Amino acid sequence: MRIHDVAGFQEYLHALRERIPDKKVSHCVFVTEYLASFAPDLGIAAEQIVAAGMLHDLCRALDNTEMIRRAEGHGIPVSDTARKKPNLLHGALAAVEAKRLFDLDDTICDAIAFHTTGRADWTPLGVALYVADFAEPSRRHPEAKIARDILRREGFQEALLYVVRSKREMLQKKPVVDPTSATFFLWVEETFGE
Ligand SMILES: [Fe+2]
Ligand SMILES: [Fe+2]
Numbered sequence: 225m226r227i228h229d230v231a232g233f234q235e236y237l238h239a240l241r242e243r244i245p246d247k248k249v250s251h252c253v254f255v256t257e258y259l260a261s262f263a264p265d266l267g268i269a270a271e272q273i274v275a276a277g278m279l280h281d282l283c284r285a286l287d288n289t290e291m292i293r294r295a296e297g298h299g300i301p302v303s304d305t306a307r308k309k310p311n312l313l314h315g316a317l318a319a320v321e322a323k324r325l326f327d328l329d330d331t332i333c334d335a336i337a338f339h340t341t342g343r344a345d346w347t348p349l350g351v352a353l354y355v356a357d358f359a360e361p362s363r364r365h366p367e368a369k370i371a372r373d374i375l376r377r378e379g380f381q382e383a384l385l386y387v388v389r390s391k392r393e394m395l396q397k398k399p400v401v402d403p404t405s406a407t408f409f410l411w412v413e414e415t416f417g418e
Contacts, residue, residue, distance in 0.1 A: 225260045227253075227277075230270045232326065236278035239325060244285040252278050254360040255353070262375060263352045275328050276335045276353050282318040291317065309400040315340045342388075342408030351384055351412075358387045381416050388412045 227233055240249045256277030263273050286294065291310040295302050298320045306312045319337035322328055328336075335350040342354050359371035367390045375383035392409050395401045 225264060225270050225273070227256050227260050227274055230274040232271065233274050233278065235326065236275065239322075240278065240282060243282060248281055248284050251360065251362060252281050254362045255280065255356045258360045258372075259352060259356040262380060263349070263356075266348045266352055266380060268349050268352060272329070272332050272335075272349050273352075275322070275326065275332045276339075276349055277356065279318060279322040279326075279328075279332075280315065280336045280339045280353060280357065282322050282336075283314045284318075286314070286317070303402075305400060305402050309402075312340060312402050338404070338408075341402045341404040342412070343404055344407045344411035346408065346411070352380070355380070355384055355387050358391065359383070384412060385416055 237249070237253075240252055244252075256274055259273045259277045260270070264270070283291070283294075288310040291313050292302055292307065295306070295310075295313045295317055298317065300313065300316045300320065302313065316337045319333040322336060323333050331347055331349055335347060335353045338346065338350060339353050339357055342350070346354075355371065355375070359368045359375070361368070361372065367387075371383050371387050371390070374386050388409050391405070395405060
């Protein structure tokens with residue numbers, strides 16, 4: 225699949241360029257390219273791959289005050305955790321704003337909304353986006369390459385387990401973690417672990 229040929233790609237790119245710095249725009253394109261390399265095999269449609277990959281970080285460049293102000297304006301619940309770390313809201317915010325701009329389907333909006341934390345009982349698009357966001361080829365952390373190698377050699381399920389375990393370890397060092405992440409990790413272990 226050539227992502228540039230998929231309906232919506234140019235409009236999404238334009239929207240990103242108006243809102244986030246070039247480096248983050250590149251990250252979104254890398255996520256989309258990488259998703260396009262494996263997600264069709266999981267039965268995910270090209271339009272969903274491109275919309276979720278491109279738009280997941282649409283609101284990534286807002287400052288803390290603006291993040292909370294807009295979330296409240298859209299009626300998105302702002303938890304105590306999110307108040308301490310407003311960046312946790314960038315997925316939920318992107319889902320609402322991307323839907324307004326492009327009238328996306330609910331599966332796409334849900335994948336975007338939860339891409340930072342994951343959630344229990346998530347969709348194939350959601351988990352695929354989570355893995356691609358972690359492992360896209362411009363990511364510097366060594367675990368990104370390991371995850372891509374696992375995906376190529378052992379398949380998506382093993383890569384998902386590796387990504388979730390790595391993320392869990394990384395988050396253990398952070399002072400503020402969204403509790404939704406813990407329920408996602410548990411669900412992945414129960415559903416895909418042996
Ligand atoms: Fe993000
Ligand atoms: Fe991202």
